[in-house]
Amino acid sequence: MDIDPATHPTWHSAQVLRVREGRLMPAPQADQLAEETPIALEFNGISHATMLATPADLEDFALGFSLTEGIVASAHDIRGIELREECDGVVVEVEISSACAARLKERRRAMSGRTGCGLCGVETLPEVVRDVAPVAGAPALPLATVLAAMQALRERQPLHAATGATHAAAWADADGQLRYVREDVGRHNALDKLVGALARADIDAAQRAGSLIVVSSRASFEMVQKTAAAGVGMLAAVSAPTALAQRLSQRLGVGLMGFMRGNDATLYACPERISG
Incomplete structure (x- = not known):
């Protein structure tokens, strides 16, 4: 499913005044501004995170985020991804395996009540630099x-x-x-x-x-x-x-x-x- 570019475009045209050689130009000119759209990620119906992002390639975004944040171990743990457009943003509904959902729930429970460190919604310092397997050797x-x-x-x-x-x-x-x-x-x-x-x-x-x-x-x-x-x-x-x-x-x-x-x-x- 793709996002409708009419309701959630990736850029917006605006009239701007330019400064050239220290002087303000008198006539407005057209310019393009990249859009920032609230993207909410839900896992098995539970809200997990909301980021400001460009509203394109959101299925790739959901899958990549799930992998790099350790929510799932592989793409096979993703059962489905649905996009729900709302007037002020997009909700990405991710269905993950029951085992991954249980681990995510336990992770959230372990963080409950602790003091946050303020890093992108991560609530404990060990969550910041996670355990990731080293990359195996390969030709230079x-x-x-x-x-x-x-x-x-x-x-x-x-x-x-x-x-x-x-x-x-x-x-x-x-x-x-x-x-x-x-x-x-x-x-x-x-x-x-x-x-x-x-x-x-x-x-x-x-x-x-x-x-x-x-x-x-x-x-x-x-x-x-x-x-x-x-x-x-x-x-x-x-x-x-x-x-x-x-x-x-x-x-x-x-x-x-x-x-x-x-x-x-x-x-x-x-x-x-x-x-x-």
Whole structure:
């Protein structure tokens, strides 16, 4: 089921006044603004989280979020995903297996009454950096492949080209070809959408380990965590990583590259993931 773009568009046209060389231009001009829409996730009828996101690829988003947040172990634990449009947003109804639902209920019960740490609705610090299996070894990726994948990403962001306000996450195979690209106003959302697309494509573990994800943002620890949860061996980012992201990359066996500008970049973790 797709969202009706008439009721929940991904961008909105507005009249703006531009400033050029320190002077306010007298005539308004048309500009495009990326939409932020409340997206509520429900699991087996129970509300779990509400995020502001771009209202596109929401089934991928729900599946990717479920996987990267540890709500389900695999795509097979998802029994169905339904989208319910409302005037002020979209409700994504996710039906998960009874075993996963029981674990989620227990997790919520364990958090009940505790003091929150204020991180994206997570209520305890152990919930922030979750246990994620390290990515198994794979042949190193040629440096030229990683650089080419990042450069190709710039041409595959139509919503960003229209609005200048969205992030993108893309999966490139071992040859550096971008196979899936997802955009969103939130960098985490874009990556969750991409992880969902990979899960639906049913790409095997060996292919994932020897591939890479490129993102148009900085590389915080959550981006590393989500990359490892997807079983992908390399994360390349336009901007810098954080120190926690670097340490987590080393522990999880995820190559981490940042500050990618043309043919320049910095490799922060797992140099064995890169050749050349």
